Amino acid sequence: MSLLEVIKKAIVDSGTFMTQFKYPIILNADVILPNLKPESGGSNEIYPIKHMGGWRISDTDSDIIELGNHFVNKLKRKLKNPKSLNQGEFLEILNLFLEKNGEKVSLACHVDSSDSSYTCLMIEKLGFLISRDAIVLILEASLVLELWELLETIIVQGLVIHSSSSNLVQSLIEKNRSDLLCLCIMHISDLQLPDLLSILKYFLSLPKHAYNSVISVRKEWESQALLAIEKATGQNLSKKRSDLAKQASVLLMKAYDGFSTFELCLHYVFASPNLDELTLSSSVRRLNGSEMLSLIRYLGKWLRKYEKFPQSGPCPKAASKLGLKACQWVPSLETVVKSLGLVLDDYFSSLVLYSEFHEELKLIEDVVKSLASEARLCCSIENVLQNLIKDVGLCEGLFPRDDARVCV
Known part of the structure; x- marks a missing residue:
């Protein structure tokens, strides 16, 4: 009998699947494990896994x-x-x-x-x-x-567990609780595709009467941006933390200015670790024309922001070191480009029928050209640096360390 078969047999014999609901909470192992003793087997006992006796939960x-x-x-x-x-x-x-x-x-x-x-x-x-x-x-x-x-x-x-998350998301959408939907994205680690799709569609076509519940989301982003500025201009931080605060303040300003309230909610969707390429592709295919245009406008804004502020990049450390949690929820340039690419690849032929799309596409085209030229320049510089590093390594092997810089 293989080890896998032994494990399966032990699980079946122990009745784990039948008894797991008997203990609906996380048990305190400190008072259980010390009392477990291997049951004595006969002389023909050859299995590497033995039953444990003495199981008893605390009072x-x-x-x-x-x-x-x-x-x-x-x-x-x-x-x-x-x-x-x-x-x-x-x-x-x-x-x-x-x-x-x-x-x-x-x-x-x-x-x-x-x-x-x-x-x-x-x-x-x-x-x-x-x-x-x-x-x-x-x-x-x-x-x-x-x-x-x-x-x-x-x-x-x-x-909130997965078995109840879908019902929760649908109920919050019916109640127009945009603020709580944002919290679901942030704190429910196993949100599934139907939940993400429902939230994405909701934020892309937010009902007018839902704006009252979304005001708190804007206030949260605003307070985080102001806190970052306060820390960046304060005198009580070390230079390292002050530089981090300055980087975070630019990042949060970029994420806040120029975005509508519902677009601030979309930040959470596109910065979520649950949104991989497969999930995004499946979600995009279920959007209607108006929702697609709203999504393209949103992604186009991000491209223009990254073009205008190329020095601003992700700074996740600001969340733990400075309490600027919103820095974790700023979509990266990589995510924005991938998302826009998926939309255009799958729906370009149908989107060209919308005149609004033509104008948006022209704006995006100019930004993409600018970013592409910068990327080519960066690649050239990177190649030069890699060659210099190789030359320095070669010089250090041929000459003393003090003279290596002369070769360069």
Whole structure:
């Protein structure tokens, strides 16, 4: 029997697939692993993998699982008739559940329960104890009751799982919550193609009545740009950090100025690690004519920005070192060029029918020519530098180090 077959047999025999839902939370391994002992086999035991005995979860984990099951069953009954559930009753049920969990692990939220931020703070502290089934129900109730701050906390804390992300995205689109859709892109690591496509189409044809919820996105970009300028002009930073702040301020200014509010939302889509070339190509094929033109105008703006500010490049370190998180969400020139290339390659023949496209294409053509000439010049300079480096290496091999510079 091969090792793979042994592993498969051990998994089946242990009943892992049947018992994984019995433990809906992350168990504390510190009190489980030390008690595991290999079961003694007979003289004919030849398998390299042996069953382990002594499996037992802690009383605390057992109590938390029981609390979670009770909470899920209670909330399910309430959600069978959502109209009978009000915000006060739901928050009371949720707070009681979180408080009991906090008692089990000796964690408390030192804020008065009457405070409006009490539930959100409890989620931040105890969210890791909430099971997947419970999270799905909490999301459903929060959407029904329009508890946007609670939803924001759950998303930012990374508690949304893939099985509930699609329903969440579609519900937020129906509710026109552009700000929360941006948070979904930023904090849900496994957003799938249908979710990204829905978000992309939404931002490319944003309804007029959705602008109220997108104002906060513009304010966030504006505050990040002002913070970068403040740090760049401050006197309390070292030269290295000050230079980083100056680079970040130019980058954020470039990403903020000249873009409409919905285009600021698109920054998150095109800077997302979930958006690879295959996903983008599949998404682009599902856009209609007006959405395609909006996308081309957006990408054209980025090309002009990169032409105007060639000295400004990505600076992801500014996010961790200076707190300028928006620097992580500025689309790179590479992404912009690839995206525009995919659009033009697949849809050029149909887009030429739109007169608006002709004007946009002329503007893009001029920028592309300028960038291409700069790229050719950079390639020539790079070749010269590579040859100089080789010459320096050769000189260092033939002459003493102090005389190597004479050869160059």
